[in-house]
Every structure is written in structure tokens, then in C-alpha cells.
Amino acid sequence: MTAVPAVPSTPTAPTTPALSHDLILRPITGSQEVELFNQLPYVFNHEVADDLSTGRRRHAWLWVALRGDRVLARVGWWCRPGDDAPLLFDILDYAEDHQDVGQLLFETAQAAVFPENGTPVKYTRMIPADWRTDPAARRAVEGRTAIVERCGARPFVERLRFEWLPGTPIPAPSGRLTFRQVAGREELLEVMTDVLAGTLDAHSLLDLRTMTPRQAAEEHYDEELARYPSPRDWWRLATLPSGEPVGFVIAAQGNYHPIIAYIGIRPAHRGHGYIDELLAEGTRVLAATNPARIRATTDVGNHPMAQSFLRGGYVNFEGEILLAWE
Structure with missing residues (x-):
């Protein structure tokens, strides 16, 4: 992550008029x-x-x-x-x-x-x-x-922004997965590291150009997930009846709204529809707090996640573009 110098508290405005004298x-x-x-x-x-x-x-x-x-x-x-x-x-x-x-x-x-x-x-x-x-x-x-x-600057990624509103039905649990609270940082990092294999997320792909999957997972955890002010017991790990971890969902309080911050499925368990069940669980956690809305974002190129939001009752209400300097 590039360090940005601190901003002077009283920057000097330009003294030379530009384009016209006024x-x-x-x-x-x-x-x-x-x-x-x-x-x-x-x-x-x-x-x-x-x-x-x-x-x-x-x-x-x-x-x-x-x-x-x-x-x-x-x-x-x-x-x-x-x-x-x-x-x-x-x-x-x-x-x-x-x-x-x-x-x-x-x-x-x-x-x-x-x-x-x-x-x-x-x-x-x-x-x-x-x-x-x-x-x-x-x-x-x-x-x-x-x-x-x-x-x-150059185009970096375009994203889709989704919103769930109170009263929207939440799919009932199928019984295929068991959900429990994430035990701690190390447990989540182990699953996150595995999840990064085959990721479609542009930010994660950029991190993986210069980091190992473990380093990228640690960076994401420390710089984003750990900063959310909401309780860690909102975070859910999904397992099979045998106890094998399938994936996780991070429900959190964002800067302005409750959000689905991260959903990850381990590569060995992709393609079985588990993503919908993880999303539903995260939505249930946040819906229990009586929010005015729940927000979520995914990259335009992440079609599986976008389709899961739509199936889960979320509406694509807005988009987002990001450009970056090398």
C-alpha cells in the first residue's frame, strides 16, 4: 500500500488568476x-x-x-x-x-x-x-x-452497488451448511488465503501481483476487516456437517450503512450454490439489527456474485467506477 504524505492544514491557494482574471x-x-x-x-x-x-x-x-x-x-x-x-x-x-x-x-x-x-x-x-x-x-x-x-490515471475497475431493503424476503437455510461465529483472526486468515485462489476481485488480483495469498489476506484483514466498528460476532464461518470449512461471510457496519463486506468460498466448494446461502446468512445477521438498508458492492466482472445478490433480493441501484495512478 502506497504511503501518502500528510496534508498541510492550511494549503496556500494559487495567487495567479487562471483562465480569466476573476x-x-x-x-x-x-x-x-x-x-x-x-x-x-x-x-x-x-x-x-x-x-x-x-x-x-x-x-x-x-x-x-x-x-x-x-x-x-x-x-x-x-x-x-x-x-x-x-x-x-x-x-x-x-x-x-x-x-x-x-x-x-x-x-x-x-x-x-x-x-x-x-x-x-x-x-x-x-x-x-x-x-x-x-x-x-x-x-x-x-x-x-x-x-x-x-x-x-487509468481505469481500474467498474463495480455494481446493491441494496437490500427491510421487508424483502430472505431465503431460508437449506440445511446443507452449518453457520457459526468465526473463532478468530487465524481461522479466518486460513480460509481467506484459500479463497484468494481464482478470485475475480480486482483489488485482490492487484495485491496478488506483489504479495503471496497469505500476505494479501493479512493486508485485507488488518487494513479493512479489523477496522469495522461492528461486533466480530457478526462474522460467520460456513461448514459442512463434517465440520469442513466451506467459506465465510463478513457482515459489518460500514462508514454509512450496514454492509456485506466480504463473501468467500473455498475453491473446492465452488459451483454448488453455497454463495447464496452465505449471502442469506449475512443478510439475516444484519436484518436482525433493524437497518434502514443493507448495501453491498461487487466488480462488474464478478458475475457469480452479482447474480447471487439479485437472487437474494438485492437491487442494483447504482454503479461505481475507479481509476488509479500507477
Whole structure:
């Protein structure tokens, strides 16, 4: 994992006007400017104020391009609570016909947020599920990705986002599998290491280019799974009646919603429909907490997982694209 340098708390805004003498590029100066930052629409707008108060964002990471009181473009970065540096670049918006302003703002802000040629973090964008068939949505997606590609990023993966709502039926257990709580870190790591053989997940495949399966499993456990604030007794191991482990499901509280964080099936047990039973078990665990919704994500290329979500009563409500710098 690439280390990102800490961000200065008071980055200096550019003093040289750009594109026209009345265009100002700068970070927001405080929480009183959240409404200004949110002039341009996006699904994250309602979260920005709370993200600032919980440490997921910093004022120095939220930049705007202003002409008078009008926001022509904005960019923003996000992190997990407690982190000192951005984890994701997740806001890039510009007013109609102002893509050039968006490009300039991104280049200017990125130079301040990642000083001394630090490697930028991945760019992520939530997109409509039907963006390829909706001309307006497609123009918006391609316009934003063009900006980050011109700055050196390359497509990494496209993902499907799923949602389960209360009242949706959950398939009953078939009796083929027995579920119990994961005994501990070592037990889960042993199964995770086995599961990585033949994985379709783009992030795991990237890890396996430079790590052994065991190292990749440890990295995933320590940097993601262990950080969830929800109880570890939500994690389930599935076994055959003989006690042989088949796979696991990690139900967790994500940053904003309960989530199905990870489902894994050992290679020897794939192709028997166990994935549906693991998903149903994880959904039952979370449904017992009376959530407003349960969310889950999988790569577009992971067709077996996507189809399992649909069979399990989840709806593909949104997509996500990620671009990354080498």
C-alpha cells in the first residue's frame, strides 16, 4: 500500500488568476462554506458536513473554483476516521461547459494535497446503473474520467452497488451448511488465503501481483476487516456437517450503512450454490439489527456474485467506477 504524505492544514491557494482574471481557486475556509461547496449536486452532498465533523474530510481537501459567488467546479478527498491523509479522491464536479475549469482546479488542488510528488489516491465516482444507455449520464461520466485520465490515471475497475431493503424476503437455510461465529483472526486468515485462489476481485488480483495469498489476506484483514466498528460476532464461518470449512461471510457496519463486506468460498466448494446461502446468512445477521438498508458492492466482472445478490433480493441501484495512478 502506497504511503501518502500528510496534508498541510492550511494549503496556500494559487495567487495567479487562471483562465480569466476573476476566477478564484481555493479550499473552503471552514464549515460555514459547506453550503457553498454543495452548490453543485452529487449523492454525497448530504454527508459532507458530518464527514467534516467526524474527520472523514478536511477543509483543506475540499476545493472550489469560484467566479464571484458561483461555484464553477469543485473537488474533494475522503479518508477513514483517524487517518491523516486522503484514502480516496471522490468528488469532482463542474458546471455545464466548464470542464476546463474542473481540469485546472483538480490539477491545482492535487498539487497542494499531495506535495512533493506524492502518489495520488484512487478516483472513485458513484454513477447511475444505466449510465451507458443514458446519453446525459454517459457524457457526465466520460467528462469526469477524461479529466483524471489526462492527469495520468487509468481505469481500474467498474463495480455494481446493491441494496437490500427491510421487508424483502430472505431465503431460508437449506440445511446443507452449518453457520457459526468465526473463532478468530487465524481461522479466518486460513480460509481467506484459500479463497484468494481464482478470485475475480480486482483489488485482490492487484495485491496478488506483489504479495503471496497469505500476505494479501493479512493486508485485507488488518487494513479493512479489523477496522469495522461492528461486533466480530457478526462474522460467520460456513461448514459442512463434517465440520469442513466451506467459506465465510463478513457482515459489518460500514462508514454509512450496514454492509456485506466480504463473501468467500473455498475453491473446492465452488459451483454448488453455497454463495447464496452465505449471502442469506449475512443478510439475516444484519436484518436482525433493524437497518434502514443493507448495501453491498461487487466488480462488474464478478458475475457469480452479482447474480447471487439479485437472487437474494438485492437491487442494483447504482454503479461505481475507479481509476488509479500507477
